[in-house]
Amino acid sequence: QLQLVESGGGLVQAGGSLRLSCVASGRTFGSYIMGWFRQALGKERDFVAGITRNGGNTRYSDSAKGRFTISRDNAENTVYLQMNDLKPEDTAVYYCAANPGTVLWVGRGNYDYWGQGTQVTVSS
Secondary structure (H helix, E strand, C coil): CCCEEEECCEEEECCCCEEEEEEECCCCHHHCEEEEEEECCCCCEEEEEEECCCCCCEEECCCCCCCEEEEEEHHHCEEEEEECCCCHHHCEEEEEEEECCCCCCCCHHHCCEECCCEEEEEEC
């Protein structure tokens, strides 16, 4: 069992930055592919970014490319999402998730463990 707790959300003006963190419980964090997803009001939960177990490979949605950076610190059981140049359309609840597989899939069905989410609101 893996428990995930996100933090770092908040209200920011367009063009600003936020850094989200997700701390995992358990000693097996390094064996999971980690992902960030987001869900805007009334919309589906979509993939934002993912990172392989050793951090060697990353993957981003088209909307996140060039603005967001995912990273992880396995010694600290933490995955981060640095978000720059935020836009009002980035407003959503952001979730981190853990995938026990070996392929960095973007589908949420591949992720077994989820955090409770953190709200990000970008004002224009």
